[in-house]
Amino acid sequence: MSRLLVAAFYAFTSLNDMRREALLDALPTLAREGGVLGSVLVAPEGVNGTISGPEAGVDAVLQHLRGSLDLGDHHYARLEVKRSWAHQPVFRRFKARRKKEIVTIGMGSVDPSASVGRYVEPDDWNALVDDPDTLVIDTRNSYETSIGTFAGAIDPGTDSFREFPQWAEQTLRPMLEQQGSKRIAMFCTGGIRCEKASSYLQQEGFGEVHHLRGGILKYLEQVPEEQSRWQGECFVFDQRVALNHRLEPGEHRLCHACGLPVSPQQRALPSYIKGVQCVHCVDRFTDADRDRFAMRQRQMDRQQLS
Numbered sequence: 001m002s003r004l005l006v007a008a009f010y011a012f013t014s015l016n017d018m019r020r021e022a023l024l025d026a027l028p029t030l031a032r033e034g035g036v037l038g039s040v041l042v043a044p045e046g047v048n049g050t051i052s053g054p055e056a057g058v059d060a061v062l063q064h065l066r067g068s069l070d071l072g073d074h075h076y077a078r079l080e081v082k083r084s085w086a087h088q089p090v091f092r093r094f095k096a097r098r099k100k101e102i103v104t105i106g107m108g109s110v111d112p113s114a115s116v117g118r119y120v121e122p123d124d125w126n127a128l129v130d131d132p133d134t135l136v137i138d139t140r141n142s143y144e145t146s147i148g149t150f151a152g153a154i155d156p157g158t159d160s161f162r163e164f165p166q167w168a169e170q171t172l173r174p175m176l177e178q179q180g181s182k183r184i185a186m187f188c189t190g191g192i193r194c195e196k197a198s199s200y201l202q203q204e205g206f207g208e209v210h211h212l213r214g215g216i217l218k219y220l221e222q223v224p225e226e227q228s229r230w231q232g233e234c235f236v237f238d239q240r241v242a243l244n245h246r247l248e249p250g251e252h253r254l255c256h257a258c259g260l261p262v263s264p265q266q267r268a269l270p271s272y273i274k275g276v277q278c279v280h281c282v283d284r285f286t287d288a289d290r291d292r293f294a295m296r297q298r299q300m301d302r303q304q305l306s
Contacts, residue, residue, distance in 0.1 A: 003104040004073050005055045009081040010048040010192040012112040013069050023068055027096040035092035041099045048102035048192055082190050082217035084247040090238040103192045105291050109201045117198030117209030125212055126229055128185050135182045139193045143260045147242055147252055149234025159195055159264045165200055184209040191215035220245050235261055257281050257293050
């Protein structure tokens with residue numbers, strides 16, 4: 001099979017009901033015609049998605065999005081796209097869905113189309129995070145940070161992005177008061193969470209806030225590995241599970257019982273049963289659940305052999 005383009009993208013821009021419905025009507029047809037699979041979220045605040053397929057088909061979807069979004073003249077108003085490649089499908093179907101938010105922080109007052117922190121291009125990121133006056137914050141979930149992050153980054157230990165505002169108030173604000181005035185530099189997988197988090201921190205008076213444009217994926221795409229401050233693998237929300245610095249599938253695999261990434265070392269543990277349980281969920285499910293998971297795994301194994 002020829003290479004498939006994987007495009008992760010988002011744009012914060014106001015979409016009224018009519019424009020949202022127009023996108024939701026058009027995208028499935030474009031995807032079907034171009035052989036594109038993946039997921040696109042459409043909300044009043046913009047669009048967010050990851051799609052994969054032949055390059056021409058993916059580009060046609062992206063071009064339609066650019067033409068349909070009123071991105072205006074603001075410096076932050078753009079369809080931010082990160083590209084990587086795969087040798088087999090990374091999604092099973094295509095979905096375009098309505099959402100209240102394209103990335104859920106649970107606070108309607110946060111509006112990245114009105115105000116965000118300062119963008120940092122990948123080529124400038126190393127100099128910023130190497131500065132001792134910079135507080136580097138990983139805005140992703142704990143299961144993502146556990147398999148890779150930037151050297152020296154603070155892990156908020158959150159299980160969902162909704163928890164970020166509470167962590168900022170209870171932990172980050174006292175930290176800044178104790179350590180004195182420091183600039184904040186945030187990052188996430190593709191840039192969308194740290195951009196929205198920067199909008200929240202700006203709104204709440206946290207001082208000088210920066211965020212990595214295009215996120216980890218754009219950094220890995222543009223910064224040579226020998227100059228990189230990245231350590232480990234980057235979790236992605238598709239069947240590749242995690243990518244290394246060359247944007248190739250890494251060593252982690254998904255536990256189909258709990259949906260969390262497991263390393264080769266974790267898969268070697270006696271508690272690991274493929275598709276049934278892993279170190280993250282060994283005490284989480286009932287025996288009936290595990291029986292059901294085992295039956296599903298046998299079905300998946302038979303499908304792969306057929």
